[in-house]
Amino acid sequence: MAKIKSTPVKTADLKTLDVVIPVYNEQKILEKTINTLHAFLSEAMKEYNWKIIVADNASKDNTLVIAKALSSRFPRVSFIHLDQKGRGRALRRAWSESTADIRTYMDVDLSTALEAFSPLVNALATEYDLATGTRLEKESHTKRSLFREVLSRGYNVLVKLILYTKYSDAQCGFKGITKQAAEELIPQVKDNEWFFDTELLTLSEKQGYKLFEIPVTWVEDPDSRVRIVKTVAQYLRDLLRLRFDLLCGASRRKKPVQAGTHSPDDECGENEEKHKKSGKNQQPMAQERVPEIVEKVARK
Secondary structure (H helix, E strand, C coil): CEECCCCCCCCCCCCEEEEEEEECCCCCCHHHHHHHHHHHHHHHCCCCEEEEEEEEECCCCCHHHHHHHHHHHCCCEEEEEECCCCHHHHHHHHHHHCCCCEEEEECCCCCECHHHHHHHHHHHHHCCCEEEEECCCCCCEEECCHHHHHHHHHHHHHHHHHHCCCCCCCCCCEEEEEHHHHHHHHHHCCCCCCCHHHHHHHHHHHCCCCEEEEECEEECCCCCCCCHHHHHHHHHHHHHHHHHHHHHHHCCCCCCCCCCCCCCCHHHHHHHHHHHHHCCCCCCCCCCCHHHHHHHHHHC
């Protein structure tokens, strides 16, 4: 993993670039965001054949209507629609269906300053497998409430304690991945909501992919839709679940398994199946106890 203040602009070998914008009920700001982003990409990313993809997460307002109108106005803007909510679900579909050499995403409110986008993409085009913005380095500049600051830093401390990771910021909505890394990693990610980012970064680090972190300027969106208490409980559950998965071999870099052969990653599932069939009064498996642990934390 590398932390670099800036990357010199180089002629990239990888030319195609997708920029995904996950949205849910964003009719108020979607058009302004796409106009701003389209103008920026037209000027700053001329060496790439770029495209913007609006990924609508089952919006109940006019977000989808606006996305369709924008795709008609701009040839380089398209949209997809999902019937279920979930940022991870939207990224999974958009990145999995993409044929681009580089696949990125950013939050619709453009909380992260776009000046960091070119270095992030150039890192992926030249050397790295994944890239992410970080709000928690000395060179980063953030503007948010004390509550959100403490919550963010506390969560990232938990990530390091439970998952033994080195990256600094798990949840910054400003990331990218190469075609090969996406094809290898995304099928392994189980979460379809906010934890998708943490799981993706953790699996990539554990399996030896090269991660580029760039300090960013980030301003909190006062209209954020994140439900703090519910999200924290989900994060605790998912952190424990991912820790269990890592103990069962998720840290090994995945390779295609031929039919009729045995994969080392099958061992954990087999052990769990034996546990269920034994009929003995044993302690529940770690993954089974996650809801119980979360409930106890919530009561405290």
